[in-house]
Amino acid sequence: MDKRTLIGYALIFVVVVGWMLWQQSESQEEAKKAQERKSLSDTTAVTNDRIPGTDSVDGEIKLEPLKPADVIAAEDTNKYVNLYGNKFAPFAEGEENIITIENDVMRARISSKGGAVKTWTLKKFKKWDGDPSQLIWNDAGEVYLTFTTFEGHRIDSRELYFDFKSDFGNKIEISGSDTAVFEMRLDVAPGKSIIRTYKFYGDKYAFDTDVIMEKMDDIIPPNRGYNIVWSDGVKYQEGSSVDESTEGYAVAQLNGSVAELNADQDEPVESKETGIIDYIGIKTKYFGAAIIPQPWQNFDGTADLYGWKKAVRDNGVVERYSISLRVPFNQSTDKKSFSIYIGPLDYDIVKPYGIQAMVNLGWKYGIRQISEYFMLPILTFIHKFVPNYGISIIIFSIIMKFLLYPLTIQQMKSAQKMQLLAPEMTKLREKYKDDNAKQQQAIMGLYSEYGINPVGGCLPMLLQMPILIALWQLLRASIDLRQAPFIWWIQDLSVPDKLIDFGFPILGLTHISGLALAMGITMFFQQKLTITDPRQKTLIYMMPVMFTLMFSYFPSGLNLYYFMFNLLSIGQQLYINKYSSNRPTLETLKQSPKKEGWLQKKMREAQQMAESQGKSIPGKYNTGGNYDNNIKKNKPQNKKGGKR
Numbered sequence: 001m002d003k004r005t006l007i008g009y010a011l012i013f014v015v016v017v018g019w020m021l022w023q024q025s026e027s028q029e030e031a032k033k034a035q036e037r038k039s040l041s042d043t044t045a046v047t048n049d050r051i052p053g054t055d056s057v058d059g060e061i062k063l064e065p066l067k068p069a070d071v072i073a074a075e076d077t078n079k080y081v082n083l084y085g086n087k088f089a090p091f092a093e094g095e096e097n098i099i100t101i102e103n104d105v106m107r108a109r110i111s112s113k114g115g116a117v118k119t120w121t122l123k124k125f126k127k128w129d130g131d132p133s134q135l136i137w138n139d140a141g142e143v144y145l146t147f148t149t150f151e152g153h154r155i156d157s158r159e160l161y162f163d164f165k166s167d168f169g170n171k172i173e174i175s176g177s178d179t180a181v182f183e184m185r186l187d188v189a190p191g192k193s194i195i196r197t198y199k200f201y202g203d204k205y206a207f208d209t210d211v212i213m214e215k216m217d218d219i220i221p222p223n224r225g226y227n228i229v230w231s232d233g234v235k236y237q238e239g240s241s242v243d244e245s246t247e248g249y250a251v252a253q254l255n256g257s258v259a260e261l262n263a264d265q266d267e268p269v270e271s272k273e274t275g276i277i278d279y280i281g282i283k284t285k286y287f288g289a290a291i292i293p294q295p296w297q298n299f300d301g302t303a304d305l306y307g308w309k310k311a312v313r314d315n316g317v318v319e320r321y322s323i324s325l326r327v328p329f330n331q332s333t334d335k336k337s338f339s340i341y342i343g344p345l346d347y348d349i350v351k352p353y354g355i356q357a358m359v360n361l362g363w364k365y366g367i368r369q370i371s372e373y374f375m376l377p378i379l380t381f382i383h384k385f386v387p388n389y390g391i392s393i394i395i396f397s398i399i400m401k402f403l404l405y406p407l408t409i410q411q412m413k414s415a416q417k418m419q420l421l422a423p424e425m426t427k428l429r430e431k432y433k434d435d436n437a438k439q440q441q442a443i444m445g446l447y448s449e450y451g452i453n454p455v456g457g458c459l460p461m462l463l464q465m466p467i468l469i470a471l472w473q474l475l476r477a478s479i480d481l482r483q484a485p486f487i488w489w490i491q492d493l494s495v496p497d498k499l500i501d502f503g504f505p506i507l508g509l510t511h512i513s514g515l516a517l518a519m520g521i522t523m524f525f526q527q528k529l530t531i532t533d534p535r536q537k538t539l540i541y542m543m544p545v546m547f548t549l550m551f552s553y554f555p556s557g558l559n560l561y562y563f564m565f566n567l568l569s570i571g572q573q574l575y576i577n578k579y580s581s582n583r584p585t586l587e588t589l590k591q592s593p594k595k596e597g598w599l600q601k602k603m604r605e606a607q608q609m610a611e612s613q614g615k616s617i618p619g620k621y622n623t624g625g626n627y628d629n630n631i632k633k634n635k636p637q638n639k640k641g642g643k644r
Contacts, residue, residue, distance in 0.1 A: 084160070085153040087188050087219055094161030101172045101180065104203045106343070114158035115184040115196040116141025120342045122205075125287075126483070128239035135287055135342055137320075138232035143291070143340055145194070145211065146324075147226035149219055162186050162196070178202035191215055205343030206353065208294070210335055217331040225328035227304075228291060228338060233320040234284050239495065241316035247285035247360060247477070250305040250321040253278040255297065258357045258364070263307030263319045270306040277303055281341075282321040283358050286479045286494075288345050290355045291325060294337040302326045346479050347376060362473035370470035376478075383480065389493055390486025393475075393557055397564035400471070401572075407464055408569065412576050415530040417452050419577070420585070475558040486560070489514065493557035513552040515559035520548030522566035529573045 080089035097112040109118040118141045125133040136142055145157040166172075166182035174180050179201055186194040195212040211228065213220070220226065238244045249262040254275040263269050273280075280303045281290035293299030306322040327336055339353065347359045361371040378399060382392045401408070424446055432439035447453070475481065481493040490497045499514030524544040551559050 083153065084155060085149050085151040087149065087151075088153070088155055088160060091160040091162075091186060091188075096161065097164045097170065099164060099166060099170050099172065099182065101174070101200050103174050103178075103200065104176065105205055108200075108207075110198065111141055111158075112162050112164045112184060114141065114144045114156070114160060115162055115198075116144045116158050117340075117342070122343065125237070125344060127237045133237050133287070135235050135237075135289065137235040142230045142232065142289070143209070144229055144231075145196075145226050146229055147220050148224060150221060157186075157194075160186060172200070174200060174202040176202045188216065188219060192219065205349065206339050206341040208337065208339050210337050211327070213329045213334045215333060216329075220329075222329050222331055222334075225326060227324040227326055229322070229324040230282060230289055230291065231322045231324075233282055233322075234287050234289055234342075236284060236318060237287060238285060241312060241318055243495075244285045245309070245317045245319045248283060248319040248321070250280070250282045250307055250323055251358060252280045252303045252305060252323075253355075253357060259305075261305040261307050261321070263309045263321065266309065268306065268308040270304070273303045273305070274301070276300055277325065279353075279355050280305070280323045280325060281355060281358050282323055283345060285477075286345055286482055287343065288341075288350075288355075288358050290341045290353070290358065291323065292339040292341065292353060292355065293325065294339055296354060299325070301328070344479050345477075347372075348380075360473065360477045362470050366466055367470045367473065370467060371474040375471060375474050379474070379478070379480075388486065389481055389484040389557070390490065390560060393493070393560050394564050397561050398568065400467075401565060401568045404464060404467065408572065409576075412530075412569075412573050414453070415573070416576055417450070419530075421446060421450060421452060471561065472558060475561060476555055478557075481555065481557045484557075486556070490556050490560075493560070494555050496553055497556040497559075509549060509552065511552065513548075513554075513556070513559060515556050515563055516548050516551035516554065519551055519559050519563040519566060520544040522563055522570060523547055526566050526570050526573070529570065529577065 080092040083089070084092055094112075098118065099110045099112075101108045101110065105123055107119075107121045107123065110116070111118045117136060118139075120135045122133040122135070127133055140158045146155065148154050162184035163186070164182070164184055168180055168182065172180045172182075179199060181197065181199045183195055183197040185196075188194065191214070193212070193214040194216065195210075195214060197210040197212070199208040201207070211226070213226070233248070236244050245264070249260050251261070252259045252271075252273040254273055254277055256278065259271065259273050261269055261271050276297055277293060277299050278297055279290045279292040281288055283289075293301075302325075304322075304324050304326070307319060309317060309319045312318050329336070341350065341353050341355060343349065345359045347356055347361075350356050350358060356372075361376070362368045379392060379396050382395050382399075383389060386392045386395060425443055428442040428446065429439055432442055478494075483491075484493045485491045486493055489499060496511070496513050497515055498511040499517065500512040502510055504510065521544070524540065527540045527543065551562070
């Protein structure tokens with residue numbers, strides 16, 4: 001191993017250790033900040049938490065005199081008028097009714113305060129701790145209206161009591177193809193109303209809602225209109241908030257083009273999107289919500305997206321997002337329709353709504369197409385016959401190995417040729433160990449003599465990269481793997497499997513993943529079979545260690561795939577090296593027709609250019625494309641001047 005290689009490995013080691021130490025330091029610092037914020041919040045809460053109707057001066061509690069009921073009512077009325085104006089103040093007090101809707105896949109609670117969705121619980125999914133998955137984070141509810149009146153009062157519909165009208169009572173149970181329709185009304189004045197209608201389906205995660213502005217043009221400016229809002233993100237469902245936040249963002253699709261807003265930095269972020277809006281949405285790793293104007297691609301307007309990040313306990317991070325559509329209305333009775341999807345980001349479920357871009361299947365160009373139209377259908381097809389997703393992934397890896405055979409076989413044959421040439425190269429390195437230029441010339445001559453392209457194995461490897469990236473994204477984003485068991489200690493293929501849990505971080509590592517360890521071991525044996533250059537011997541040991549550490553935080557489904565793929569590659573390489581009837585020898589390589597490779601061609605052209613300028617470079621080629629082996633000219637002569 002030469003000096004430069006040694007320095008390179010040392011730098012890699014320093015970077016890896018440094019990264020781990022930095023991660024540990026960042027986590028501790030984040031926890032410290034979170035604790036400080038919590039302490040400040042607690043202090044503020046205590047300071048503001050006093051008994052209503054009392055005041056304290058110098059520690060002495062003074063009781064305020066009781067007020068007559070009519071005085072209190074008058075004060076409240078004035079307060080509401082100041083807050084909401086004369087038109088909406090009468091609706092600031094009332095009795096809240098909750099209507100419960102239950103179908104095959106979810107259970108929802110809708111409030112008469114603004115017609116907001118208070119809770120949305122999924123029947124077929126559970127949180128990481130086993131509790132039912134409930135996706136509404138804001139206690140006041142979501143999918144509500146905001147607007148500003150001519151009097152200048154900003155109204156949030158969740159602060160107003162609507163009249164609830166339904167033929168079903170306060171509890172609706174539907175199934176299959178059943179539907180249920182009800183409405184919420186705010187009769188502001190005779191002939192002037194805000195009406196929200198709801199249509200639920202027996203087997204869907206979505207409902208349809210209409211917003212009707214009935215002659216409200218002299219109360220709400222029609223050109224400003226109203227906003228339909230989701231203000232506080234989707235409630236987290238996974239054990240690792242950090243991992244869930246990496247896939248959390250807001251999205252707006254305009255005429256097929258997707259714009260994303262990611263609040264992964266310390267400062268809040270916002271954006272405004274204007275055009276033909278297909279939908280706006282917010283998502284976490286596996287769940288999301290979307291507001292979809294109806295009819296499809298018939299809403300020409302503006303969407304506002306806003307996001308912010310905050311630290312939570314146990315070094316966690318949560319990203320919250322707010323989305324809204326600005327909806328103008330005309331001066332007479334106006335009706336706008338929307339579909340609201342709240343549920344799992346399962347590709348087959350969300351595709352009928354046109355919101356499949358919310359399933360993160362990789363980069364838009366070159367990667368997503370592979371995972372969406374090629375890998376996902378194959379994995380889904382296998383799972384139809386094999387209920388265990390772990391076994392499905394094993395079968396999937398075998399199929400991928402077969403499909404990638406034309407690429408991997410070239411890579412392996414190249415490695416086999418390099419292995420045959422290794423003893424000859426070792427001799428040349430020893431022979432010219434004090435002259436690097438001659439050593440390189442000699443090695444290039446050897447490649448030319450045996451018709452070997454030294455980078456012949458790189459191109460197949462590069463061609464596989466988009467496929468491997470697409471696969472990585474598919475197995476990471478697929479909700480099918482969420483809480484899917486495999487065997488023994490592997491009970492969730494969407495999260496890292498913890499064979500050994502330290503309970504505390506050691507250089508940033510809190511556990512050892514069994515499948516990551518198995519993947520690292522197979523990588524070691526695979527490299528033992530392919531790396532022949534003694535200068536790269538350290539690589540055989542360092543790379544598996546580094547990848548094992550990195551992959552310890554990857555989903556176990558992904559590690560299972562790479563473990564199987566490596567295992568199959570080892571078997572394939574062993575077969576080629578020891579049992580294949582077409583195993584090459586140095587003699588057959590020497591006699592085989594020589595084809596000038598890209599690298600050789602470029603070196604020859606460089607040599608020709610240098611010669612035209614009266615210079616020479618190492619690795620000289622003649623214009624006939626054959627390597628002009630300087631070794632022959634520089635070979636040591638015996639004392640009699642003959643060749644040894």
